[in-house]
Amino acid sequence: MMLNNFLLLGAVLFCTGVYGVLARKNGVLVLMAVELILNAVNINLVAFGAFNHTIAGQVFALFVIAIAAAEVGVGLAIVLLIYRNRRSIDVTEIDLMKG
Amino acid sequence: MGLLRNAWVIPAIPAASFFVILLFGKRLPRLGSEVGILSLLASWLLATGCAIQWIRLPLDHESHLRAPVTRGFTWWHTGDVRIGAGIHIDGLTVMMLFVVTFISLLVHIYSSAYMKDDRRFTHFYAALSLFTASMLLLVVADNLLLLLVGWELVGLCSFMLIGHWWEEKDNSNAALKAFFTTRTGDAGFMIGIVILFFAADRTFNIAAINHAALDGHIGHGVLLVGAIALFMGPIGKSAQFPLHTWLPDAMAGPTPVSALIHAATMVVAGVYVVARCYGVFWEAFSIGNGGINLVAIIGGITILIAAALAFVQDDIKKVLAYSTVSQLGYMIMGLGVGAWTGAIFHLFTHAFFKANLFLGAGSVSHSGSHHSFDMKKDMGGLRAHMPTTYRTFLIGSIALAGVPPLAGFWSKDEILNAAGKNGFAVFMVVGLIGAVMTAAYMTRCVYLTFFGEYRGHGHPHESPPAITGPLVVLSFFSVVAGLLALGQKFGHWTLNDVIEEAHVPEFPFAWSAAFVGTTAGLIGITIGALYYFRNAGPHRLTERSTAARRGYALLANRYYLDHLYTGVIVGGIKGPLARAAYWFNQNVLDGIVHGAAAGARGAATFTYDVIDQKVVDGLVNGAGASAEESGGLLRTIQTGRVQQYAAVLFAATAIFAIALIRWA
Amino acid sequence: MVAQNIAFGVIAAAMVISAVRVVTAKNVVRAALYLIIVLAGVAAQYILLAAEFTAIVQVLIYIGAIIVLFLFGIMLTRAPIGQEGDLDNDQRWLAGLVALLLFGVLAYVLNDAFNGAQIRLNVPQTTAQVGDSIFGAYLLPFEVVSVLLLAALVGAIVLARRD
Numbered sequence: 001m002m003l004n005n006f007l008l009l010g011a012v013l014f015c016t017g018v019y020g021v022l023a024r025k026n027g028v029l030v031l032m033a034v035e036l037i038l039n040a041v042n043i044n045l046v047a048f049g050a051f052n053h054t055i056a057g058q059v060f061a062l063f064v065i066a067i068a069a070a071e072v073g074v075g076l077a078i079v080l081l082i083y084r085n086r087r088s089i090d091v092t093e094i095d096l097m098k099g
Numbered sequence: 100m101g102l103l104r105n106a107w108v109i110p111a112i113p114a115a116s117f118f119v120i121l122l123f124g125k126r127l128p129r130l131g132s133e134v135g136i137l138s139l140l141a142s143w144l145l146a147t148g149c150a151i152q153w154i155r156l157p158l159d160h161e162s163h164l165r166a167p168v169t170r171g172f173t174w175w176h177t178g179d180v181r182i183g184a185g186i187h188i189d190g191l192t193v194m195m196l197f198v199v200t201f202i203s204l205l206v207h208i209y210s211s212a213y214m215k216d217d218r219r220f221t222h223f224y225a226a227l228s229l230f231t232a233s234m235l236l237l238v239v240a241d242n243l244l245l246l247l248v249g250w251e252l253v254g255l256c257s258f259m260l261i262g263h264w265w266e267e268k269d270n271s272n273a274a275l276k277a278f279f280t281t282r283t284g285d286a287g288f289m290i291g292i293v294i295l296f297f298a299a300d301r302t303f304n305i306a307a308i309n310h311a312a313l314d315g316h317i318g319h320g321v322l323l324v325g326a327i328a329l330f331m332g333p334i335g336k337s338a339q340f341p342l343h344t345w346l347p348d349a350m351a352g353p354t355p356v357s358a359l360i361h362a363a364t365m366v367v368a369g370v371y372v373v374a375r376c377y378g379v380f381w382e383a384f385s386i387g388n389g390g391i392n393l394v395a396i397i398g399g400i401t402i403l404i405a406a407a408l409a410f411v412q413d414d415i416k417k418v419l420a421y422s423t424v425s426q427l428g429y430m431i432m433g434l435g436v437g438a439w440t441g442a443i444f445h446l447f448t449h450a451f452f453k454a455n456l457f458l459g460a461g462s463v464s465h466s467g468s469h470h471s472f473d474m475k476k477d478m479g480g481l482r483a484h485m486p487t488t489y490r491t492f493l494i495g496s497i498a499l500a501g502v503p504p505l506a507g508f509w510s511k512d513e514i515l516n517a518a519g520k521n522g523f524a525v526f527m528v529v530g531l532i533g534a535v536m537t538a539a540y541m542t543r544c545v546y547l548t549f550f551g552e553y554r555g556h557g558h559p560h561e562s563p564p565a566i567t568g569p570l571v572v573l574s575f576f577s578v579v580a581g582l583l584a585l586g587q588k589f590g591h592w593t594l595n596d597v598i599e600e601a602h603v604p605e606f607p608f609a610w611s612a613a614f615v616g617t618t619a620g621l622i623g624i625t626i627g628a629l630y631y632f633r634n635a636g637p638h639r640l641t642e643r644s645t646a647a648r649r650g651y652a653l654l655a656n657r658y659y660l661d662h663l664y665t666g667v668i669v670g671g672i673k674g675p676l677a678r679a680a681y682w683f684n685q686n687v688l689d690g691i692v693h694g695a696a697a698g699a700r701g702a703a704t705f706t707y708d709v710i711d712q713k714v715v716d717g718l719v720n721g722a723g724a725s726a727e728e729s730g731g732l733l734r735t736i737q738t739g740r741v742q743q744y745a746a747v748l749f750a751a752t753a754i755f756a757i758a759l760i761r762w763a
Numbered sequence: 764m765v766a767q768n769i770a771f772g773v774i775a776a777a778m779v780i781s782a783v784r785v786v787t788a789k790n791v792v793r794a795a796l797y798l799i800i801v802l803a804g805v806a807a808q809y810i811l812l813a814a815e816f817t818a819i820v821q822v823l824i825y826i827g828a829i830i831v832l833f834l835f836g837i838m839l840t841r842a843p844i845g846q847e848g849d850l851d852n853d854q855r856w857l858a859g860l861v862a863l864l865l866f867g868v869l870a871y872v873l874n875d876a877f878n879g880a881q882i883r884l885n886v887p888q889t890t891a892q893v894g895d896s897i898f899g900a901y902l903l904p905f906e907v908v909s910v911l912l913l914a915a916l917v918g919a920i921v922l923a924r925r926d
Binding site: 009 | 779786832858916
Binding site: 018021022023056091092094095096098 | 178737738739740741742745746749
């Protein structure tokens with residue numbers, strides 16, 4: 001198997017995720033796009049681990065999964081809080097930092 | 100050997116005592132103070148035992164040194180990096196252990212009377228115990244990471260203790276100032292630790308780093324950057340110029356805290372780190388070549404500016420605080436000029452007489468001046484009312500002034516001697532000037548406190564034995580501690596392999612230097628005595644001479660450094676620019692206008708109409724308008740929409756990556 | 764080897780299509796269901812790379828837990844279940860441009876650096892090895908992650924609580 005196949009797949013997923021983060025209005029959908037980015041990273045980690053014959057790739061992928069779980073938990077809690085305060089989860093409406 | 104190998108117990112006892120006091124202190128008959136005192140007594144006895152064992156340790160046959168006792172375990176490891184934790188006991192460590200436990204024990208005893216009926220008595224003792232434990236941990240640590248843990252805990256305890264009476268805004272402000280100022284230095288300190296970690300092949304071990312630095316394993320450029328970064332920590336913690344401003348404010352804490360933390364132990368942590376990592380500093384700054392270097396310069400500047408500031412303080416604790424800053428400058432300068440033994444010997448002796456002076460000042464305020472520290476308003480003439488405090492304070496002052504055979508003379512002399520012999524003549528002169536000033540301001544301080552008429556409104560009396568006891572003990576040590584220099588005993592006991600490997604020169608006692616140093620001290624005392632006791636010399640100078648008045652204002656405002664930090668750096672660009680524009684307008688433009696007007700009224704009108712109204716006003720208005728416009732333009736970018744910011748972020752990352760691929 | 768390459772191609776194609784649908788779907792629930800396909804595809808790729816433990820964790824945590832969380836999030840924020848066109852903001856074209864730019868850079872770099880590199884799976888990486896290194900060499904990061912999870916737990920409760 002070619003290492004590059006996996007890396008390019010990761011790159012495609014990453015860029016799709018970036019597009020989702022930038023273009024989506026709904027807060028939950030933005031979080032889903034972040035999951036795509038994290039999975040792209042994980043594919044890279046495991047592929048490099050297999051390529052270099054080191055277990056560290058898998059170990060770090062597992063850490064990333066654990067951190068992703070924490071991120072989704074806190075992220076969804078924030079989305080819920082926004083929804084409760086504004087009756088909407090449209091992230092384009094949240095512009096309190098407007099100069 | 101047994102005690103030395105188990106020296107980790109010395110910090111462990113006060114650490115345990117911290118938890119015991121915190122959890123059970125309030126239920127104990129003496130509110131936890133007995134736990135603190137007993138644990139410190141145990142620590143001190145063990146430290147003394149360590150010192151005796153260390154001195155009796157046989158010399159190695161080849162190196163003629165006592166081999167350091169080390170012991171450790173793997174603290175944690177991640178990947179293939181193992182981080183150890185352990186103790187490294189050598190002469191320097193043993194000396195520090197003795198000093199810290201001894202001063203801390205006396206302060207614990209003293210506080211039982213001084214802090215009696217305090218609102219947070221138990222909390223105070225818990226914090227004192229934790230402070231002592233962290234300082235001892237810092238001292239025994241064999242690697243920089245463990246040392247950093249102690250270092251930060253010390254800072255935290257200092258914050259808690261300075262702000263002990265936090266109900267008053269000034270006190271909590273002082274605590275915050277101390278914390279933030281030292282943190283400023285700590286940022287550099289951590290960067291330095293990380294640089295040295297990688298430079299010395301991924302180890303935090305201090306001995307390994309020192310040896311790597313000395314045998315040329317680390318490139319000089321990296322070593323220099325690492326040493327400068329590391330030195331930021333001591334500049335903050337040991338209150339060196341320009342981060343010395345926190346220490347005088349830290350006098351807002353209770354007096355025993357000032358004695359323990361801000362005179363004898365915590366502030367010398369910076370000096371200790373420089374002495375401990377001396378291989379790094381020696382090699383990085385090429386101290387052996389007699390060149391001007393950062394360490395010596397910082398120390399020298401600190402000596403002079405702090406000593407000058409001590410003259411204009413009316414608060415007795417602030418005089419002592421500036422004196423501490425100045426004496427720390429001596430130690431740092433000593434390390435910078437290759438006087439390693441002299442510097443740590445000064446650390447040793449200074450701890451005794453400075454703790455003595457601070458506790459004496461506390462005794463004065465406790466029983467003589469109604470909890471005031473103002474020498475001009477509430478003291479004076481206390482000699483008759485408080486004989487023990489007076490005598491011990493006088494001994495401490497003389498020791499600080501450097502009169503033989505008291506402690507301060509021997510250590511100061513050693514630094515000056517080495518500075519002269521190592522080719523640092525400039526710094527020797529700085530040290531001598533500092534010695535004159537030290538003697539003079541201490542004379543002023545003693546005069547204002549103990550002589551003349553009593554100016555307070557209370558009923559001064561002698562303090563209770565729990566306060567005078569420690570004073571007597573400390574003044575005894577202030578007299579005899581210096582005698583360890585005889586026959587270079589102290590130097591032999593503390594000498595370690597790093598100093599030997601670096602070929603730091605050791606000098607025997609020199610009569611010439613001793614004579615010069617003593618003369619400097621006596622001149623200072625004479626000047627002070629003539630000025631205050633005999634009323635000779637130019638009094639009321641500030642009322643007659645503008646230069647003197649300006650100098651006084653400069654000192655009274657502490658060289659405007661606080662203004663620099665709070666005012667100028669915040670609103671800095673606005674003020675001077677506005678003034679410069681005004682000056683330009685007043686002088687240059689008006690000059691042109693007046694000159695033209697003198698020539699011809701018509702030309703003047705022309706000038707007024709065209710140049711002043713159109714060009715100048717145009718420029719001024721234009722500048723304002725363009726600022727407004729560019730602000731408005733920038734404002735449109737600030738949409739507040741995070742996704743736009745993210746788009747710019749990702750695009751910028753991609754473009755930087757392209758640039759990196761293309762040109763690197 | 765051929766079988767593995769074919770499997771990779773099929774799974775990767777399904778993943779890419781689904782990923783694109785995740786970020787373009789007009790329906791929130793449907794986007795979540797497409798996300799399941801992508802995550803399952805990632806698990807399948809782990810199997811191809813002989814990382815079976817990570818693959819199982821991927822299925823358990825991502826598909827089992829995180830997707831459920833997402834569905835709860837969708838329901839609690841009362842997003843419309845049927846068709847709804849207005850899920851994208853007005854900078855779609857900018858976003859697409861940035862994503863393409865990033866992909867171009869990444870593809871160029873990867874092609875430049877790892878062209879022709881082969882993965883040889885002759886040394887298997889077992890679950891036992893994973894366990895050994897997590898609780899051996901990487902114990903400290905493991906403990907830190909556990910503290911992080913605790914902090915996230917507390918944080919999520921504090922944020923979402925009605926008071």
